[in-house]
Amino acid sequence: MKQSSLCPKFEKGMQMLGKRWTGLILYQLLEGPQRFCALEGALPVSGRLLSERLKDLEKEGLVHREVFTDSAPVRVEYSLTQMGLAMEPVLKGIESWAQEWIVLDPKDPADCDRSND
Amino acid sequence: MKQSSLCPKFEKGMQMLGKRWTGLILYQLLEGPQRFCALEGALPVSGRLLSERLKDLEKEGLVHREVFTDSAPVRVEYSLTQMGLAMEPVLKGIESWAQEWIVLDPKDPADCDRSND
């Protein structure tokens, strides 16, 4: 692999966001702490990859994983750390950009607005 | 593939940015129109993928491709369209986020600042 003249921090950041699903997972977690199955249900990602991505994100420090042994079948909750939360403006920025610029096939109704949560 | 409850526009946007190199290519193009070989030199991406990504980005409307037949050996310049330029705040946002939060191995000096161009 070649060397680039870019800032290595930026490059690393883009490398993370430039992995499939990472952005969507973080975005979904902006809604608040969520369990594995909730994320799996909300996103079009398979359990295998979701598990993998969450592990990566935890390792990188964007996501916190907490296991609750008290309740019924063990419950695992994922939430954003400070570092993850700091991504909010970026994610919202992508959302606005998409709202403004992306045109979908005319067949889909495809309209949504979550900017007011 | 499952169905998600996310806004399809946002999902599509993330799908684009969530492809390897896309973000870096756009970021590099913020510097101004550039030729194929310049991009290839500036980024750690191979010619094959650069070509593929540029084609995608052109198709999606973020990048404009212009061929100059006047000068020496044919010259091809890539530049951002309005849609591509509109990504600037997002890309700069990722940059700031990375500057603030990403920690690299202590061996790399890894410090840079392009926020003032």
Next chain:
DNA sequence: TAAACTAACTAACGAAAAGTAACTATGTTA
């Protein structure tokens, strides 16, 4: 005039990552 060079790609191929489905461990409800 032909060999070598440059820019901008494209093709082929092995390697890595993603998608899908089935399976596991643990506990719960019928």
Next chain:
DNA sequence: TAACATAGTTACTTTTCGTTAGTTAGTTTA
């Protein structure tokens, strides 16, 4: 005890990536 749910993991196939080599077209060099 059988069927169900959560939170994964394993095994297998398909897709995407990365590398190297080759192509097209015009340019300089000898």
